[in-house]
Amino acid sequence: MNYRENRVHSSKVKPFSYYQCMIPDEFAYAPMHWHSEFEINFVREGFAEFNCGDEKFVSSAGDIIVIQPNVMHSVYPCPDAHQVYDTLVFSHEIFGRSETDRYINECIKPLMNGSMRIPMHITAAHHYYHELEMMMENIFACAKGDAPQLDMLMRSELLRFFWLLETESEVDANFHEPSEVIRPALEYISIHFRENITIRQLAAVVHLSESYFMNQFQKYVGFSAIEYISHFRINQACKRLTSTKESVLEIAFDCGFRNISNFNRQFRKVAGCSPTEYRRKMKSAE
Numbered sequence: 001m002n003y004r005e006n007r008v009h010s011s012k013v014k015p016f017s018y019y020q021c022m023i024p025d026e027f028a029y030a031p032m033h034w035h036s037e038f039e040i041n042f043v044r045e046g047f048a049e050f051n052c053g054d055e056k057f058v059s060s061a062g063d064i065i066v067i068q069p070n071v072m073h074s075v076y077p078c079p080d081a082h083q084v085y086d087t088l089v090f091s092h093e094i095f096g097r098s099e100t101d102r103y104i105n106e107c108i109k110p111l112m113n114g115s116m117r118i119p120m121h122i123t124a125a126h127h128y129y130h131e132l133e134m135m136m137e138n139i140f141a142c143a144k145g146d147a148p149q150l151d152m153l154m155r156s157e158l159l160r161f162f163w164l165l166e167t168e169s170e171v172d173a174n175f176h177e178p179s180e181v182i183r184p185a186l187e188y189i190s191i192h193f194r195e196n197i198t199i200r201q202l203a204a205v206v207h208l209s210e211s212y213f214m215n216q217f218q219k220y221v222g223f224s225a226i227e228y229i230s231h232f233r234i235n236q237a238c239k240r241l242t243s244t245k246e247s248v249l250e251i252a253f254d255c256g257f258r259n260i261s262n263f264n265r266q267f268r269k270v271a272g273c274s275p276t277e278y279r280r281k282m283k284s285a286e
Contacts, residue, residue: 042064139158
């Protein structure tokens with residue numbers, strides 16, 4: 001499933017990965033995806049549009065974005081803007097591996113399966129912000145330092161961070177992730193994106209009426225199904241532009257577009273530049 005991220009972010013020895021992200025300077029956007037690890041983003045500068053589960057918001061400098069495991073999310077640049085942010089992606093094992101610890105069963109596992117929800121988008125207006133901000137600085141300093149001794153401090157700060165957020169959590173003992181209903185449609189798109197895809201086909205895949213499907217898709221993905229298909233195709237085109245020497249026309253047609261003018265227009269709308277400019281830009285970055 002192309003919307004599930006395949007990158008390995010953690011190991012038994014080092015259960016986390018650190019990234020400095022720059023959109024669109026380093027990469028055009030982060031398409032809709034999900035992974036089984038936790039993710040924390042700490043915005044350093046600029047603006048970007050986040051779609052996380054059923055929340056959609058514009059982030060700015062100082063914001064903290066917390067993404068729980070298996071939540072679909074994406075990041076797109078705002079028009080005429082860029083964003084720089086630190087990202088930590090980590091396994092739940094960073095909190096400990098003992099199944100007998102009651103805090104693992106009652107505090108960590110509910111975060112993993114989604115039955116407990118904590119604040120996702122934390123801004124300077126949050127009443128605990130200054131304390132959370134200091135924790136972010138410590139956590140990312142440890143991640144950048146990348147030493148066993150700093151792993152100890154990172155674990156303690158992450159535990160304190162989530163402990164504080166859980167004081168205002170929402171718990172649903174009968175939780176069932178609604179976005180699971182949409183995943184088969186995303187899988188269908190990932191397989192058939194080169195073909196003509198209709199709302200009727202996607203609704204049939206998930207056994208919903210067309211109107212209800214469109215409502216649910218917009219709610220949990222953050223885009224309409226038609227917009228998502230276009231974004232998915234453009235993401236595939238971005239990969240081809242940087243990994244092959246094929247012409248823009250060949251790539252456009254092989255990624256499901258039947259009109260080169262429409263492809264160029266949609267590409268510029270998403271990536272902020274033309275396909276040729278994007279290829280040149282990525283080659284220069286390499």
